[in-house]
Amino acid sequence: MSSSGNRVTLTSIARKLGVSAMTVSNAYNHPDRLSEALRERIFETTGRLGFHGPDPVGRSLRRQRTDEVGVLYSNPLSYAFDDPAAVSFLGGLSSVTEEADLGLLLVPAAGGGESSERDPRAAAQAAVDGFVIYSMSDEEPLLAAALQRRLPVVVVDQPRKEGVPFVGVDDEGAARMAAEHLLDLGHERFAIVSFGLAPDGREGIADSDRQEGTAFHVSRMRLRGYRAAMEEAGLPWSEVPVYECQGSAKELGYWAIEALFRSEQEPTAILALSDQLALGAIEWMTEWRISVPQDVSVVGFDDIPAAASADPPLTAIHQDHAEKGTMAGRMLVAQLHDEDAPSAEPLATHLVVRGSTSPNRKR
Amino acid sequence: MSSSGNRVTLTSIARKLGVSAMTVSNAYNHPDRLSEALRERIFETTGRLGFHGPDPVGRSLRRQRTDEVGVLYSNPLSYAFDDPAAVSFLGGLSSVTEEADLGLLLVPAAGGGESSERDPRAAAQAAVDGFVIYSMSDEEPLLAAALQRRLPVVVVDQPRKEGVPFVGVDDEGAARMAAEHLLDLGHERFAIVSFGLAPDGREGIADSDRQEGTAFHVSRMRLRGYRAAMEEAGLPWSEVPVYECQGSAKELGYWAIEALFRSEQEPTAILALSDQLALGAIEWMTEWRISVPQDVSVVGFDDIPAAASADPPLTAIHQDHAEKGTMAGRMLVAQLHDEDAPSAEPLATHLVVRGSTSPNRKR
């Protein structure tokens, strides 16, 4: 029925109408460069032939930009949607990119299997104008691959690299606040629930070499913050068990606290590196009739939406993940537009005291 | 310092080495087509010159595929991250696309302002191999634009279009179950909390013309399901207020229920088109000392994670949003690979009875 089996392109439209391809292109991109009459004639034809605008790929090649930004995540992509902090972050980021008419490409880096090694080629294959790198290990090859492309980049949370625009908080100071809150309440026996410190999948108590040796800047800083507060209060850090989980999911906190209660002297105060871990911990204790906060106080980190509505409501360090996203988005967009980037101050955090902490009764 | 100001490309590498561009390309894509020695020599040079693999855009143009799939959403993109159902859906979808090594492009369709009109050009500009269309109005121009590109497509939830692969549930049947549950408990005075039925921003009681005239298939079907159950029980549908909110956020349910209680005869049972609306409704009633479920029973729709942990836990129609995502992903990937698509049966739903419903005491 229809003409040839060929694809409909700008050029084929142009030929059919006896005008130059450039004119058809202008009909879409520079309406003022051709007469209204011809423009309508062109659209009449494109409509009839089922041409729906210049091919985005051809355009990107010629224009040398794609109007897309890539998001790189240290875990399988789908995990991001299980992590409330990441979801808030992406929400903030997407509001800015959408405003700027940029697509947001979630870069797949499956690396084939379940394992934690992300395929660095993913960063090379992504057709984007810039990257937002969300919370990666200092040594992640995927990160190196992304940086090598010399595209505009913003790193969020970690790692901190000299000269690379960064958005994040003062993790050390925030952690310190959390610990000081518990110290002020008179607590003396602590336990820490941390996420993974290395991609080796190890779980359990992490000694201080492992704590300091971790390639995750955020974890390192938070642990340092806890430690500083305790040492200042005269408590020996070496006696504080740091239980390392493989990830940040709620169940991991659940199992971590079980392990801690089984093997260590029971703590009266727990510092978790994320709210999810804290909530999992509380869940386990609730099941075992250990009362929070009467018997044990718990402080989380993040202040995700579920923290406020938990039972008991979780005391936590608050950070604004959505704002982190908008900030990262603005910094990236500014680079893409060659504008001055917004300032790169650490974002504010504060402690939100709720029902999961109370004075130590066991002293 | 470095050679010329030119960009480093396959061709420039090839020239520098005195081989053909094709050979350099093969070094990346078909290692078996050149000698190991030359391949290493090439990588040595690319490393030195900072070439990080073939340009994705050039490759996409030549290969006629991008290895990206686009997600189209009826609202501003960033709203998706506030909607737990959408988040679960995207999680499921991304797990499949990542597995298939496809990027997930969140297509921006801001259309300039806050208004609900999405810019149809967004669908034309997206460099993708296929689209997942998530819950759109029957008449959305953005949808039409996407379909016109004749790319593989899967529609999720709505609209149902002849010949377009579809993933969704039996909304009418599910809604009917929800209503029947309340009828079985002896309830006779109902109110419905619905999301928007038209993009005109109207809020308040929607008459049955408006209910049937809505361009949102899902809403239409759910309302029909409620109606069918009531009429079967001999209750006149015309007396059931259907309160329409502009969206699905929790606060909207909060205000809707306030309006309903202020202006209508007080219901003993509330059917909400989403859990979020239901939870907002409960929040308002709790504040006003109206006890759920003693005074008023509430049934939600979706069974989002927060439903189970709400106070009281929400009785709701359960649908598996993550599975919807994986199903949509699989159907799209199958099309892209020219395989047979998995079956397109409606996904299962069921009623989860929790604490927000109880027998009617006011009769």
Add this chain to the structure above:
DNA sequence: CACATAGACTTTAACGATATACTTTTAACG
């Protein structure tokens, strides 16, 4: 030795679009 075969490259020709510079026509002005 003639002849097939495999291995290692190269040549050619698109893929679809658009920036830039150029030509032609028409209108306008002093």
Add this chain to the structure above:
DNA sequence: CGTTAAAAGTATATCGTTAAAGTCTATGTG
């Protein structure tokens, strides 16, 4: 009437890659 300028198009030259088909050696076979 001659000059200028705007309006409406066109021609050319890439943007960076890769499929497909071709060339040229070496090696082995009957």
